[in-house]
Amino acid sequence: MLFLRTPLGEERIFALQPPFGGAWNRMHAEPEQPWASPVPAQNLGKFRKDKDRVAQKERDGRQQRDGTSLSQPSTPTPDDATDAATAKISAVMMASGTSDLRSNAATVGSNGLEMEEEMKLPDRQHSNGTVTTPAYRGNDMSVEANSAHKGADHDVPETTPNGARPQPPGTRKGSSPLAPAFMVSAPGKVIVFGEHAVVHGKAAMAAAISLRSYLLVTTLSKSQRTVTLRFPDISLSHTWNIDILPWAAFHSPSKKRKYYDLVTALDPELVEAMQPHLTAVSSDAPPAEQKIQHAAAAAFLYLFLSLGSQQSPPCVYTLRSTIPIGAGLGSSASTCVCISAALLLQSHALAGPHQDQLSEEAEKQLERINRWAFVGELLIHGNPSGVDNTVASGGKAVLFKRADYNKPPSVARLGDFPELPLLLVDTRQAKSTAAEVAKVAHLRTTHPAVAGHILDAIDKVTESAHALIASADFDSNNLAALQHLGELVALNHGLLFSLGVSHPKLEKLRGLVDDADVGWTKLTGAGGGGCAITLLRPTTTSSSSSSSPSPSKFQTLQTRLEAEGFEIYTTTLGGDGVGVLMPAVLTNGSAEVGGEVIDQDKFLRAEGREGVESLVGVVGGGAGGERGEWRFWRP
Numbered sequence: 001m002l003f004l005r006t007p008l009g010e011e012r013i014f015a016l017q018p019p020f021g022g023a024w025n026r027m028h029a030e031p032e033q034p035w036a037s038p039v040p041a042q043n044l045g046k047f048r049k050d051k052d053r054v055a056q057k058e059r060d061g062r063q064q065r066d067g068t069s070l071s072q073p074s075t076p077t078p079d080d081a082t083d084a085a086t087a088k089i090s091a092v093m094m095a096s097g098t099s100d101l102r103s104n105a106a107t108v109g110s111n112g113l114e115m116e117e118e119m120k121l122p123d124r125q126h127s128n129g130t131v132t133t134p135a136y137r138g139n140d141m142s143v144e145a146n147s148a149h150k151g152a153d154h155d156v157p158e159t160t161p162n163g164a165r166p167q168p169p170g171t172r173k174g175s176s177p178l179a180p181a182f183m184v185s186a187p188g189k190v191i192v193f194g195e196h197a198v199v200h201g202k203a204a205m206a207a208a209i210s211l212r213s214y215l216l217v218t219t220l221s222k223s224q225r226t227v228t229l230r231f232p233d234i235s236l237s238h239t240w241n242i243d244i245l246p247w248a249a250f251h252s253p254s255k256k257r258k259y260y261d262l263v264t265a266l267d268p269e270l271v272e273a274m275q276p277h278l279t280a281v282s283s284d285a286p287p288a289e290q291k292i293q294h295a296a297a298a299a300f301l302y303l304f305l306s307l308g309s310q311q312s313p314p315c316v317y318t319l320r321s322t323i324p325i326g327a328g329l330g331s332s333a334s335t336c337v338c339i340s341a342a343l344l345l346q347s348h349a350l351a352g353p354h355q356d357q358l359s360e361e362a363e364k365q366l367e368r369i370n371r372w373a374f375v376g377e378l379l380i381h382g383n384p385s386g387v388d389n390t391v392a393s394g395g396k397a398v399l400f401k402r403a404d405y406n407k408p409p410s411v412a413r414l415g416d417f418p419e420l421p422l423l424l425v426d427t428r429q430a431k432s433t434a435a436e437v438a439k440v441a442h443l444r445t446t447h448p449a450v451a452g453h454i455l456d457a458i459d460k461v462t463e464s465a466h467a468l469i470a471s472a473d474f475d476s477n478n479l480a481a482l483q484h485l486g487e488l489v490a491l492n493h494g495l496l497f498s499l500g501v502s503h504p505k506l507e508k509l510r511g512l513v514d515d516a517d518v519g520w521t522k523l524t525g526a527g528g529g530g531c532a533i534t535l536l537r538p539t540t541t542s543s544s545s546s547s548s549p550s551p552s553k554f555q556t557l558q559t560r561l562e563a564e565g566f567e568i569y570t571t572t573l574g575g576d577g578v579g580v581l582m583p584a585v586l587t588n589g590s591a592e593v594g595g596e597v598i599d600q601d602k603f604l605r606a607e608g609r610e611g612v613e614s615l616v617g618v619v620g621g622g623a624g625g626e627r628g629e630w631r632f633w634r635p
């Protein structure tokens, strides 16, 4: 039987900050947008089962199915071979500290992004007397992408009437080396209190989990004018020709957004301009599968067109996740955070996380990533509150509230976790967040007074839980305190059930846990399937450290849960948010000089969740501890 734990291995939950209001602030219940992708449950279930099979297919070199696919980036040209070798050498040199590519960092702004805000970042005085300018130095991830970028910039011809800048076939760019591959990673989350109500302006309490998505960014030879997605978890593999993408629409003066803008809604004209480039994605896949793939592709493409430029380096973006998809654990938000962070890094709009980074600087970078991740979530969910991407960006635990969608949300970081033993179980009934959120919006239209009261009641539950946990004398080993919190958990579930977002499998799960009398259970995330959390009851009434029900009770429960086909997850609560591995090289006990270079092939070949974690996991490595090569923005 497994628990959610803090990174220190303790079972804890949050010490909360200032009180939050319960006002009914906003009815944010627009109908689902046409580009949002309700994900049919049965298909997501299939994807989860098939994850490894799909990865195998990728390994077997399955060809892309879409009509617009270009040459497979994995088939190297002689130029590629030279560039790839150079990139590997650069990566290893960087990893072993024998190369200083930082001097390349001076070129900025060639990506079309506005750079003036970045220029305002304060220089930092180090204890040794040196000063670094955060955007361009330190352990600066953005630097290396620059060389490829600059080369592209020089050779770009005038635009054609449709705004595209065609590349003459066979054109050989300048001889700058390829940017080494790098990775980003972001966590999933559990919502402890307040899901759905948070979409309607109430507060929610949520924490990062240790299940994560990992995105590998591999730069191609400049002679290839392509951008490729390889998302094997959802059987998506697609290549676009960079030069024919709708840059003119996205970069017209009235449409172009700055990398630090707060974008709270999608631009329908831009969504429209993207459509022809999405229709070719997985065009021969079954419709339900295609919806899932289109949602992910749309999120990527909108961000790529917003943050990149026609001079963006040709790249392959390979994503693998250990988070079950459509299970309420924030898989989409984690994906969007990875994409946002990678594109912002490539656009030189972020200083990579580095030692001695000031808290406010880290916060600013995270905010930037989070804002664009929210835009990705708009494409997948239609109407997200932003809590998932906020946790996936910043990690740890938060009390989140978005009263006004035109303003940034209020986010109180919950720095300290009181002990709280939780059990996380997945019904493996896949669902669509967009569909569940739309259900609640519909209920608000058909039964406004009743639905309004239910949402208000959820707000009160979150408020009470916050007050309880934040109180100085809260002790999760104390039965009375835990009983009180547990009752709030059960109340929250009952209210979510009333909103119509539970599922027979979630009720079955709850029944089994109730029968075992081990604690209090609620669904977590959007519901309609997916996961539930159980706050475990202590076996003793004393404040002893043994706060869990007896092993035999657990054993019986575990057997019964597994017999129903439910899956019990091991994870820790409150870990780091988005992280960067630049270059994509890990020690991994490798005999390779400078460490093991993580390339596409190795990454795709990693077997399942364990394989991904043991190859690249932010925690994993030989001793199972944190891998020091991963860096995080830590506010």
Ligand SMILES: Nc1ncnc2c1ncn2[C@@H]1O[C@H](COP(=O)(O)OP(=O)(O)OP(=O)(O)O)[C@@H](O)[C@H]1O
Pocket: 039, 213, 231, 233, 234, 291, 292, 293, 294, 295, 296, 297, 319, 320, 321, 324, 325, 326, 327, 328, 329, 330, 331, 332, 333, 335, 380, 381, 388, 431, 432, 433, 434, 525, 526, 527
């Ligand atoms: N590993 C992944 N690879 C590619 N795309 C993914 C991946 N995980 C999620 N997605 C995208 O996100 C969508 C799932 O989002 P959805 O909101 O329905 O589930 P969730 O984020 O897991 O749950 P919740 O929002 O309740 O936490 C998928 O349809 C897909 O488009």
Ligand SMILES: C[C@@](O)(CCO)CC(=O)[O-]
Pocket: 191, 194, 195, 196, 197, 198, 199, 328, 330, 381, 383, 384, 385, 386, 387, 388, 433, 437, 525, 526, 527
């Ligand atoms: C159901 C919901 O409240 C949580 C999904 O994880 C939706 C959202 O907040 O965007």
